[in-house]
Amino acid sequence: MKTQGLVRMCCHICKLPGRVMGIRVLRFSLVVILVLLLVAGALTALLPSVKEDKMLMLRREIKSQGKSTMDSFTLIMQTYNRTDLLLKLLNHYQAVPNLHKVIVVWNNIGEKAPDELWNSLGPHPIPVIFKQQTANRMRNRLQVFPELETSAVLMVDDDTLISTPDLVFAFSVWQQFPDQIVGFVPRKHVSTSSGIYSYGGFEMQAPGSGNGDQYSMVLIGASFFNSKYLEFFQRQPAAVHALIDDTQNCDDIAMNFIIAKHIGKTSGIFVKPVNMDNLEKETNSGYSGMWHRAEHALQRSYCINKLVNIYGSMPLKYSNIMISQFGFPYANYKRKI
Amino acid sequence: MKTQGLVRMCCHICKLPGRVMGIRVLRFSLVVILVLLLVAGALTALLPSVKEDKMLMLRREIKSQGKSTMDSFTLIMQTYNRTDLLLKLLNHYQAVPNLHKVIVVWNNIGEKAPDELWNSLGPHPIPVIFKQQTANRMRNRLQVFPELETSAVLMVDDDTLISTPDLVFAFSVWQQFPDQIVGFVPRKHVSTSSGIYSYGGFEMQAPGSGNGDQYSMVLIGASFFNSKYLEFFQRQPAAVHALIDDTQNCDDIAMNFIIAKHIGKTSGIFVKPVNMDNLEKETNSGYSGMWHRAEHALQRSYCINKLVNIYGSMPLKYSNIMISQFGFPYANYKRKI
Numbered sequence: 001m002k003t004q005g006l007v008r009m010c011c012h013i014c015k016l017p018g019r020v021m022g023i024r025v026l027r028f029s030l031v032v033i034l035v036l037l038l039v040a041g042a043l044t045a046l047l048p049s050v051k052e053d054k055m056l057m058l059r060r061e062i063k064s065q066g067k068s069t070m071d072s073f074t075l076i077m078q079t080y081n082r083t084d085l086l087l088k089l090l091n092h093y094q095a096v097p098n099l100h101k102v103i104v105v106w107n108n109i110g111e112k113a114p115d116e117l118w119n120s121l122g123p124h125p126i127p128v129i130f131k132q133q134t135a136n137r138m139r140n141r142l143q144v145f146p147e148l149e150t151s152a153v154l155m156v157d158d159d160t161l162i163s164t165p166d167l168v169f170a171f172s173v174w175q176q177f178p179d180q181i182v183g184f185v186p187r188k189h190v191s192t193s194s195g196i197y198s199y200g201g202f203e204m205q206a207p208g209s210g211n212g213d214q215y216s217m218v219l220i221g222a223s224f225f226n227s228k229y230l231e232f233f234q235r236q237p238a239a240v241h242a243l244i245d246d247t248q249n250c251d252d253i254a255m256n257f258i259i260a261k262h263i264g265k266t267s268g269i270f271v272k273p274v275n276m277d278n279l280e281k282e283t284n285s286g287y288s289g290m291w292h293r294a295e296h297a298l299q300r301s302y303c304i305n306k307l308v309n310i311y312g313s314m315p316l317k318y319s320n321i322m323i324s325q326f327g328f329p330y331a332n333y334k335r336k337i
Numbered sequence: 338m339k340t341q342g343l344v345r346m347c348c349h350i351c352k353l354p355g356r357v358m359g360i361r362v363l364r365f366s367l368v369v370i371l372v373l374l375l376v377a378g379a380l381t382a383l384l385p386s387v388k389e390d391k392m393l394m395l396r397r398e399i400k401s402q403g404k405s406t407m408d409s410f411t412l413i414m415q416t417y418n419r420t421d422l423l424l425k426l427l428n429h430y431q432a433v434p435n436l437h438k439v440i441v442v443w444n445n446i447g448e449k450a451p452d453e454l455w456n457s458l459g460p461h462p463i464p465v466i467f468k469q470q471t472a473n474r475m476r477n478r479l480q481v482f483p484e485l486e487t488s489a490v491l492m493v494d495d496d497t498l499i500s501t502p503d504l505v506f507a508f509s510v511w512q513q514f515p516d517q518i519v520g521f522v523p524r525k526h527v528s529t530s531s532g533i534y535s536y537g538g539f540e541m542q543a544p545g546s547g548n549g550d551q552y553s554m555v556l557i558g559a560s561f562f563n564s565k566y567l568e569f570f571q572r573q574p575a576a577v578h579a580l581i582d583d584t585q586n587c588d589d590i591a592m593n594f595i596i597a598k599h600i601g602k603t604s605g606i607f608v609k610p611v612n613m614d615n616l617e618k619e620t621n622s623g624y625s626g627m628w629h630r631a632e633h634a635l636q637r638s639y640c641i642n643k644l645v646n647i648y649g650s651m652p653l654k655y656s657n658i659m660i661s662q663f664g665f666p667y668a669n670y671k672r673k674i
Binding site: 042052081165168170171172173176186197202210211212213214270272319321322323324325326327328330332333334335 | 502505506509510513523539544547548549550551552607609610656657658659660661662663664665667668669670671672
């Protein structure tokens with residue numbers, strides 16, 4: 001009875017004569033519905049496939065229980081033989097606003113990571129994951145960690161103390177320039193008449209004839225950058241990974257090459273730190289950072305030329321933009337007379 | 338004979354038999370050509386109409402004899418009763434790199450502009466146009482001057498001396514952020530619990546609870562901005578123009594409102610000047626700038642609230658980004674210990 005009523009309604013709408021009723025109309029309606037479903041299915045199949053990183057982002061959004069992935073960052077800190085500094089630094093960084101999680105890349109092969117010690121001194125504001133590595137490689141910190149849920153990475157060397165105001169400000173700058181490395185340590189490459197490149201900092205002559213200096217790289221060991229670049233790094237030619245493994249150096253130079261190449265403009269933005277310290281002199285481990293090795297600087301120049309060779313061009317671009325926080329320290333925009 | 342030769346060629350191409358030659362084929366060819374022209378004409382009429390500012394840009398490119406409109410800028414300097422300062426400043430600004438032309442907005446009604454004096458002291462590096470005004474209005478400098486050919490305007494008050502390195506650097510920053518006002522004088526608005534806004538500078542409490550200060554406007558009287566915003570200004574409601582005429586003030590506040598509203602982000606970027614001076618104390622004219630009037634600051638707050646009323650919202654957005662030139666003055670990125 002109900003069906004007939006429905007059918008009658010349909011018929012009123014369809015304006016079909018009363019006598020051509022019943023099962024025929026019902027069948028017709030069902031066929032129409034089926035066809036519509038098939039068409040919808042076909043259209044869905046024709047839609048552009050969702051990009052992989054968008055899927056990853058969606059998953060991250062669900063995982064992070066509604067926390068937006070642009071609003072917080074993950075600290076990745078690689079450590080080797082400086083556990084006293086590491087723990088001191090973690091005590092500082094764990095309380096930085098907008099920090100989502102810490103991933104410690106534990107390069108002390110054969111030595112257990114201090115998970116127990118860490119947990120015994122809890123509770124802690126955010127999760128800290130100790131990732132035991134199988135080999136002591138510089139590029140271990142550039143893996144695509146499954147625990148990483150944010151769009152932004154804060155990468156810091158295990159002897160570098162960056163003040164909280166510096167981090168809060170630099171993160172806000174990164175949010176405005178999410179495709180670039182926003183960091184505290186600028187470096188540059190210079191061309192020579194022979195076409196061979198050299199690597200250096202302020203002590204080198206700035207390219208061009210204008211005033212002031214230029215930089216073409218921002219070192220990742222004190223910086224914010226987009227976590228998608230970790231995937232980019234993994235996809236680089238084997239020669240790039242081999243270069244970094246051979247030198248135990250230059251992973252940051254490679255990252256600048258990759259990003260400059262990808263975005264077609266300068267890879268990084270330099271934010272002048274107000275309060276940033278290197279604590280390496282304070283370690284009891286007796287271990288000095290890699291940059292103390294005699295060949296360190298020469299290796300960096302070597303890497304630049306090798307990378308130009310691998311990529312077939314010099315993608316790094318110069319910039320002279322230095323960003324500071326307006327009004328911090330107080331009245332820093334006033335002229336010093 | 339020639340025509341027949343051509344026709345024969347056409348026939349060879351068309352593969353028509355030799356006998357069906359002559360006038361018929363010629364007529365046919367002409368008809369075909371006519372039809373093609375008609376079709377082309379019809380297609381052109383169907384093309385999307387070229388936007389007005391693109392047309393303007395094309396005309397500018399032709400006029401500027403191949404000079405790219407993003408690579409140079411036009412100085413617009415409005416002047417009232419300070420001709421000694423004006424001429425001193427013009428002597429400085431005329432030599433700034435990448436300057437295309439100067440437009441002097443001559444607000445000294447009834448007094449002849451110093452064209453003759455200027456020409457007698459030539460030759461000059463670039464053209465300087467003196468635009469005699471019919472009324473002494475603050476907003477005269479925001480007209481769409483037909484002589485203006487560049488995408489960028491450098492607007493400077495007639496008592497402001499900005500060093501060449503500052504200008505060269507700020508222009509390079511504008512080229513990277515061409516939709517924002519890139520300038521040397523930041524100001525802000527503050528909210529109060531009553532919802533009434535107030536205008537001020539560093540002396541006012543920064544909004545929010547973070548470190549440092551914020552700005553929400555960059556004053557146009559020492560800045561680079563996109564010349565298209567002059568057209569935008571002209572198209573504003575009559576109430577905006579009336580407000581500026583009534584107060585002889587606030588044209589710069591209005592520009593910040595317009596731009597912030599248009600781009601949906603902060604209207605300007607503050608570049609910290611290394612060497613910028615106000616020369617008003619040096620004038621022999623006895624005339625003090627408008628900002629010395631007793632009601633000047635109160636008027637600025639008044640304007641903000643009026644503009645919010647006219648536009649129906651507060652479009653200004655805060656920023657704390659301060660840009661300096663890396664390495665100028667020398668080693669300015671080093672910490673002062």
